[in-house]
Amino acid sequence: MSLLALESLTLSFGGIKAVDDLSFSVERGEIFTIIGPNGSGKTTIFNLLSRFYNPSRGRIVFDGEDITEMPAHTVAVRGIARTFQNIELFESASVLRNILVGTHVHRSTNMLQDMFFTPKTRSAEKGSRLHAEVIMDFLELQAYRDSLIRDLPYGIRKIVEIARALCTRPKLLLLDEPSSGLNVEETEDLAFWIQDIKRDLAITVLMIEHNMSLVSRVSDRVLALNSGRVLAMGSSFEVQQHPEVIRAYLGDAV
Amino acid sequence: MTEILQLTVTGIAVGCIYGLVALGFVLIYKVGEVVNFAQGDIMMLGAMLAITFIVSFKMNYWMGLGLAVVVMMVVGALIDMIVVRRIVGYPQFAIVMLTLGIGFVIRSVASFVWGPNARTLSTPFSAGMWNIQGLAISHTYISLIVGTMLLCTVLYPVFKYTRVGQAMQAASENQLAAYYMGIPVKRYMSLVWAISAGVATCAGVLLAPVTLVDVNMGSIGLKAFAAAVVGGFGSIPGALIGGIVIGLVEILAGVALDAAWRDSSPFVVMLVVLLVRPQGIFGSSVRKKV
Amino acid sequence: MRYVFKTRYEQDINLWKHVGDVFWYALLILVALLLPSAISGYYLSEISMLLIWVIGGLGTMLLAGYSGQISLGQAAFVGIGAYAHAIFLKAGIPFLVSLPMAAGLAGLVGFVIGRPLTRLHGIYLAIGTLAFASIMEQVFSHWDGVTGGHRGLAVAVPQLIGVSLDTEIRFYYLCLALTFMCTLGVLNWLRSPTGRALVAIRDSEVAAKSMGVNLVHYKASAFGASAFLCGLMGALLAHKISYLSPEIFSPLMSIQMLTLVVVGGLASIHGVFFGAAFIVMLPVLIGALKHLLPEAISQQPAIEPGVYGILLILFVLYEPTGMYGRWQKIKYFFAVFPLYKAATFKKQKTYMRSERLK
Numbered sequence: 001m002s003l004l005a006l007e008s009l010t011l012s013f014g015g016i017k018a019v020d021d022l023s024f025s026v027e028r029g030e031i032f033t034i035i036g037p038n039g040s041g042k043t044t045i046f047n048l049l050s051r052f053y054n055p056s057r058g059r060i061v062f063d064g065e066d067i068t069e070m071p072a073h074t075v076a077v078r079g080i081a082r083t084f085q086n087i088e089l090f091e092s093a094s095v096l097r098n099i100l101v102g103t104h105v106h107r108s109t110n111m112l113q114d115m116f117f118t119p120k121t122r123s124a125e126k127g128s129r130l131h132a133e134v135i136m137d138f139l140e141l142q143a144y145r146d147s148l149i150r151d152l153p154y155g156i157r158k159i160v161e162i163a164r165a166l167c168t169r170p171k172l173l174l175l176d177e178p179s180s181g182l183n184v185e186e187t188e189d190l191a192f193w194i195q196d197i198k199r200d201l202a203i204t205v206l207m208i209e210h211n212m213s214l215v216s217r218v219s220d221r222v223l224a225l226n227s228g229r230v231l232a233m234g235s236s237f238e239v240q241q242h243p244e245v246i247r248a249y250l251g252d253a254v
Numbered sequence: 255m256t257e258i259l260q261l262t263v264t265g266i267a268v269g270c271i272y273g274l275v276a277l278g279f280v281l282i283y284k285v286g287e288v289v290n291f292a293q294g295d296i297m298m299l300g301a302m303l304a305i306t307f308i309v310s311f312k313m314n315y316w317m318g319l320g321l322a323v324v325v326m327m328v329v330g331a332l333i334d335m336i337v338v339r340r341i342v343g344y345p346q347f348a349i350v351m352l353t354l355g356i357g358f359v360i361r362s363v364a365s366f367v368w369g370p371n372a373r374t375l376s377t378p379f380s381a382g383m384w385n386i387q388g389l390a391i392s393h394t395y396i397s398l399i400v401g402t403m404l405l406c407t408v409l410y411p412v413f414k415y416t417r418v419g420q421a422m423q424a425a426s427e428n429q430l431a432a433y434y435m436g437i438p439v440k441r442y443m444s445l446v447w448a449i450s451a452g453v454a455t456c457a458g459v460l461l462a463p464v465t466l467v468d469v470n471m472g473s474i475g476l477k478a479f480a481a482a483v484v485g486g487f488g489s490i491p492g493a494l495i496g497g498i499v500i501g502l503v504e505i506l507a508g509v510a511l512d513a514a515w516r517d518s519s520p521f522v523v524m525l526v527v528l529l530v531r532p533q534g535i536f537g538s539s540v541r542k543k544v
Numbered sequence: 545m546r547y548v549f550k551t552r553y554e555q556d557i558n559l560w561k562h563v564g565d566v567f568w569y570a571l572l573i574l575v576a577l578l579l580p581s582a583i584s585g586y587y588l589s590e591i592s593m594l595l596i597w598v599i600g601g602l603g604t605m606l607l608a609g610y611s612g613q614i615s616l617g618q619a620a621f622v623g624i625g626a627y628a629h630a631i632f633l634k635a636g637i638p639f640l641v642s643l644p645m646a647a648g649l650a651g652l653v654g655f656v657i658g659r660p661l662t663r664l665h666g667i668y669l670a671i672g673t674l675a676f677a678s679i680m681e682q683v684f685s686h687w688d689g690v691t692g693g694h695r696g697l698a699v700a701v702p703q704l705i706g707v708s709l710d711t712e713i714r715f716y717y718l719c720l721a722l723t724f725m726c727t728l729g730v731l732n733w734l735r736s737p738t739g740r741a742l743v744a745i746r747d748s749e750v751a752a753k754s755m756g757v758n759l760v761h762y763k764a765s766a767f768g769a770s771a772f773l774c775g776l777m778g779a780l781l782a783h784k785i786s787y788l789s790p791e792i793f794s795p796l797m798s799i800q801m802l803t804l805v806v807v808g809g810l811a812s813i814h815g816v817f818f819g820a821a822f823i824v825m826l827p828v829l830i831g832a833l834k835h836l837l838p839e840a841i842s843q844q845p846a847i848e849p850g851v852y853g854i855l856l857i858l859f860v861l862y863e864p865t866g867m868y869g870r871w872q873k874i875k876y877f878f879a880v881f882p883l884y885k886a887a888t889f890k891k892q893k894t895y896m897r898s899e900r901l902k
Contacts, residue, residue, distance in 0.1 A: 050754050076756030088754075090747035092811075096556075101744045105756040107737045111765060114736035115729045121736055122557065128737070129553045168755065289667045339863050346666040347614050348860045351806055354799060355856030362850020393812040463719040476678060479671055487667075528672045529660045 001064060003028045003204050004049075006066050009058035011044060011228075018044040020228040026172070031198055031205045033215050035226035037248055042208045044228070046174050046221070049081055051075050063171060076105045079171035083161040083178065085208075087154075095144045095152070095160050101137060102167025103128035108227060138201075139193060154181045160194070160223070166201070167221055173197065175207040179214050187214060194218045212240065224248070260391075263506050267395035268464070269501020270402035274457035275478035276485065276493035277406065278450040283487050284413065285422040285446040286429075288338065288349050292357035293454060294475020300326040300455025301467050305373045315377055319459050323452045330451025339440060339448070342429060357426040357472065362398055365469045374460040394463045401460050402494065405453060410490045422446060477504070480524035486537025495535060499523070559731055576720055580713045585739055588712045589784075590824060595719040596780045597644035601804045602730050602813070604774030608802070610734065610810035611766040612746030614670040617677030618774050618801045623684055623793030625650040625775025626693050626782040630699045638701045647776040651835075654771020658764040677798060684790035696789040699782045709783075719780060725897055726773060731813060733769075796849060807859050809866025818867040826851065865889070 002025035011019040019041045026032045028153075034042050047053050049060065051072040060068045062078060081102075090098050106128075110123045130144045136142050139159050149157060158178060165173055178194075191214055197203050209215050215222060215236055222239040224231040230241040239245055278293045301321055308318035333356060341352050377394065403457075413419035425432040425439045433439050458471070465471070477500060485496025500520045508516030527534060548555070548562050560566050580588055600622060607613050629646035633639065657676055660860025664672050684691050691697060702709040702718070709715050733739045741762050744752040753759055782788055800823055830851060863870055869889075877884045 037766055052750070052753075071758075072753045073756055073758045082754055084751070088748045090750035090751065092747055096741075097740060100754070101740050101755050104737055104741055109737065111733070111738050114738040115733040117736065121732075123827060124735065125557050126553050129556070161769075164755070196667060199635075210837050291672075337857060337861070344860075344864070347608065348864060349855050350614060350616075350667065350670055351802060352860045354802075355853040355860070356851040358799070358853025359857070360853075362847060362853065468571075476674065480675070483668075483671060512686075518679045521678045524675045525672060526677075528664055528668055528675070532664060532668050 002026060003123045004062055004206070005059075005061040006045070006058040009045075009060065010027050010047065010056045011048060011053055012056050017228050019048065019055070022220065022228065022230060024223055024230065024233060026204060026206055027137065028171075028204055029202065030205065030220040031194060031218050032227055033209050033219040033224060033236070035129055035208045035212075035215060035220045036087055039044075039227075040225040040248075041228040042225055043176060045054060045225075046082060046208065048076070049174060076168050076170075079128075079169075080167035080174065081168045081170035081172070082174035083158070083165050085176040085180070086155050087161055088147045089157055089161060089164075091150050092148070094146050094148055095141060095163075096132065096136075096146060098149060099132045099161055099163045099167055100128055102164040108187070132163075132167055135163050138166070138196070139190075143251070155183070155186050158182065160235055166203075169251060170203060172204045172206060175205060175209075177208050177210065179209065179211045187211065190214070191217050216240075261509060262502065263391050263395060265502035265505035266498055267398040267501070268505065269481070269498035270398050270494070271457055271461045271464075271497070272474070272478045272481040272500050273494040273497025274402050274405065274453060276481035276491065276497050277409070278454045278457070279482045280485075280487060280490060281409070281413075281446050281450045281453070283426075283482075284490075284527075285426050286338075286443050287340075288341070288353065289427055289487075290450070291350065291353040291475070292333075292360060292416070293450070294472030294478065295357040295360040295364075296326070296330065296451050296472075297454035297458040297461075297475065298467075298471040299329070299352060299364055299458075300375070300451065301375075301458030301462050302364055302469075303470060304455065304459045305375050305462065305467060306368075309373070309374065309526070314483055319456070323455045323457065326451040326455040327448040331448040333451075334444045339443065339462065355436065357475075358514065361424035361469055361472060368469065372466040372468040373462075375459070377463050398460050398464070401456060402497075403405060405456060406490065406494050409449070409453075413490060418442070418445075420491075434501075460504040470513055477520045480520040482534075483524050483532075484527050486534030488538065489536035492534055492536035557735065559735065573724075577718065580716060585712045590718075590828070592712070593720045594820050594824045595716075595723040596777050596784060597804065597823055598723050598816055599780070600774045600777030600801060601628035601808070601816040601820050602726055603770035604801045604805050605778070605808075605811070605813070605816050606730060606733075606742075606773070607618055607766055607770040608805050609815075610744040610746065611763060613763060613766065614666065614804070615673040615676075615767075615770070616670050616795070616798050617673035617680070618770070618796035619793045619795065620677040621650045621654055621771040621774035622778035622781065622797060623680060623790075624653055624771075625778030626699065626788055626793070627684065627778075628775070629779035630697050630782050630788055631690060633700045633702075641705055643776070645780050645787050646779045647772050648780065650775020650875050651768045651772030654774075655764050655768030658767025659760060661767070662760045662763040674795075674798075677795065678873040681790060681793065681795075684793060690841045691790070692788070694789060694800065696787050698860045699788060701786075704833075714894055715783065720779070722776065726776070727813065730773075734813075738762075738765075796852075799849075799852060799856075805866075807866055808858060809868030810864075812866075812868045815866050818871075822867065826855075 005025040007023050009022045010017065020043075028201070031185070034045065036042055048055055050113075051067070052069055055068065058068070059066055060108055062080065065078065067075065067078065069181065087242040090101065102226055108124050109118070113121050134146065141156075141159060141163055141164065144152060144156060144160070150216070152160070158181065162178065184188060194205060194207070195218055198205060200223070207219070217237050222236045223233045223247045224239050224242065231244045231248055232239045275293055275297055278296070279290060282288055282290045303325055304318050304322035307313045307321055308315055311318070313321070325500050337352065337356060341349055344405070354473070356505055377397070415423065421432070421437045423440055431441050461474070479498035480499070481500045482493055484499050485492025485494070500523065503519050503523050504516060507519035550556065556563070560569070579591065600618065603621075604615070604618050607615050607857070624648045628649045629642055632642035632645055637645070652686035657842075659671050661669060681770030685693055687693070704718070707714070708719055741752065741757045744755065744757055745759060745762055749759060785792070803814070806819075807822050808817070809899075827848065830848060852898050859866065865872075873889060
């Protein structure tokens with residue numbers, strides 16, 4: 001059984017179909033990339049998965065459960081974490097506190113216990129901190145631990161977002177254009193990290209990307225999207241050679 | 255039956271006032287996304303000025319009104335230039351606090367100058383009464399309704415169809431980009447504050463014969479808020495329609511229920527609208543895109 | 545400039561950054577405990593008032609500063625707490641039970657009202673709370689049978705386990721104990737997962753949602769907690785002024801509450817104390833200034849709102865981080881002297897509407 005299955009998903013904004021009868025599935029443990037020109041509906045798919053939008057038709061099945069109607073904040077508990085195209089970090093807080101928010105899904109204390117700061121809260125805090133530190137080690141963010149987000153460069157912020165998402169111990173990680181704004185070295189590091197996430201952390205990755213070399217390097221399967229519809233699906237090489245895909249990107253004259 | 259019609263007319267007339275004050279809110283919000291919590295107090299200031307000109311200085315009614323409007327337009331523009339302009343780009347909380355502060359200052363200054371006593375104003379319409387099929391409508395109410403309609407019919411096309419109006423709307427979406435496109439954002443903001451203050455003054459003067467004019471008159475601003483919310487914050491016809499709705503609700507609640515409910519009915523309606531359809535009747539809902 | 549070298553997670557979890565802090569705060573608490581022996585009744589009563597405002601200020605700061613919800617109607621909850629407490633006492637309920645019950649009632653109302661209001665943001669939320677406060681004002685005035693309406697309601701003297709708290713000193717210790725507990729409670733919340741969730745909601749609702757934070761629940765809880773604290777303030781205030789009438793819980797009180805938060809410094813607990821001191825000191829200062837101003841101006845009763853207005857404007861324009869922010873800038877100035885640069889604290893402005901939407 002696939003980890004994630006989209007079945008005939010459709011979303012219309014007024015007259016425009018952002019996502020049109022879309023169906024595909026993501027298997028456990030693979031790195032699945034979605035490519036497509038701007039406006040083809042890629043981020044819309046993520047927003048549907050995060051339950052920010054309600055589909056007009058269709059179903060989303062995650063890990064055997066129909067999550068199409070679930071409220072947005074329950075998605076993280078079920079094991080889906082995401083990063084955002086335009087970074088959505090908590091500007092006024094430090095990197096550490098941002099990443100610690102990722103541990104919220106696994107909180108074991110309620111508000112009343114927090115108010116009295118019981119020993120249980122204290123040990124839960126230490127546990128969360130340890131977990132965050134492990135993730136920071138993994139993504140080499142230790143030097144930025146106490147820096148405020150507003151003081152950090154764009155590339156580091158993107159990594160912090162990934163760290164925060166990893167802290168939720170997800171089964172599925174949604175990465176929305178992780179390499180945009182990163183230079184060549186940072187993209188290299190990112191490629192290694194994505195592969196490590198798959199191998200060492202056993203997390204399935206669903207990624208939106210424009211950087212074709214990164215896509216070819218890390219992806220197990222690629223889906224090409226245009227106008228909310230599937231153009232082609234297969235290995236990275238197959239999709240990039242597909243005539244429909246080439247036409248969507250480069251136009252008819254070629 | 256005539257009783258209900260009578261009340262309806264009163265409700266519409268009162269509603270027009272709320273609509274005019276709400277119009278002031280809506281204009282400023284349309285251009286700068288600033289909610290001017292001082293609008294009610296500006297109306298009070300305009301009314302007091304007009305009364306001073308007409309009663310104390312013995313000016314002709316229309317001249318006094320006109321002069322008050324002009325003076326208040328300058329005051330409105332000055333408030334924008336000296337205080338509000340610096341708040342561009344600040345978070346919403348700061349803007350709310352700032353305009354609240356301005357309202358307080360205006361109220362304080364007014365009470366220094368005019369003291370706590372209420373004033374009255376006699377207008378060219380005070381005495382007259384129209385009789386249509388047993389319905390007695392005082393000229394004052396007619397003046398309220400006509401005055402409001404006039405102002406709205408002038409302002410709506412200005413904002414929708416002229417270049418200045420469209421430029422102002424552009425400025426409200428993205429001030430920096432508007433600046434780069436050559437739109438004199440600061441000047442238009444001051445202009446809109448001036449227009450809004452002028453409209454508020456008209457509202458205050460139209461209202462003067464109907465209620466007590468004292469330094470606390472500005473609390474009508476709260477009910478006008480309800481009108482702006484019901485109609486939709488970015489919409490000029492919305493302000494007027496919202497005002498009429500609130501006016502009618504208030505009058506009818508006062509009759510059907512007890513006095514306590516009459517005073518809180520606009521707020522109850524406002525809360526209901528906020529919870530069911532926050533953008534009001536004509537407003538558009540905006541949502542963050544991720 | 546002291547650099548704290550961290551070797552244990554405890555150092556980030558604890559309330560104090562290093563031992564020096566412990567010393568200073570312990571000293572402060574000692575001074576607070578010994579205060580009645582040093583100063584006279586009048587000043588002690590002012591300090592009690594300050595503590596009462598601190599409790600309310602903590603609630604408002606929690607709501608406005610830490611969870612990002614502007615409320616222009618805090619006075620309504622203060623009123624609910626005050627009236628509920630007075631009525632419970634009149635009904636014979638012992639003080640120790642009545643106090644938390646009254647605050648609890650205010651908190652419950654806050655939570656219930658907060659739930660639907662969580663759908664509103666920014667200005668709309670502010671207006672919604674204003675509407676609620678206006679409605680409550682009408683309720684206080686018109687529900688004669690229960691609240692005494694405009695005739696007023698007398699408040700009994702608090703009796704704590706047989707000991708009558710009728711002296712300034714005893715009332716002061718009551719306020720001190722409650723302030724201490726509330727401050728500790730709020731500080732604990734802020735360093736725990738709950739506090740992080742609230743700040744997350746303030747900074748980016750979208751991200752908070754995707755991290756599993758139930759927005760409605762947390763926002764409503766913040767509302768409820770803030771209402772509880774304001775209700776507690778109301779109950780204590782009821783004893784202080786010993787006679788309640790609806791005009792006390794007017795929009796002016798809500799504005800004072802917000803001034804406290806703005807002047808003190810948003811999103812800081814120190815700011816609550818600074819702000820409360822400011823609010824309590826202001827009438828005293830105005831009174832002192834009256835002697836200096838010409839007759840005509842000083843005689844006006846409306847001078848107080850005007851002064852609040854000017855201060856709000858000045859602080860919002862020139863010192864948005866409040867008194868605590870200014871204090872931190874001063875400390876920083878001396879710490880890095882002579883390399884201080886004002887631009888360190890310059891805040892980023894958002895010119896686009898889409899950026900202002902949260």
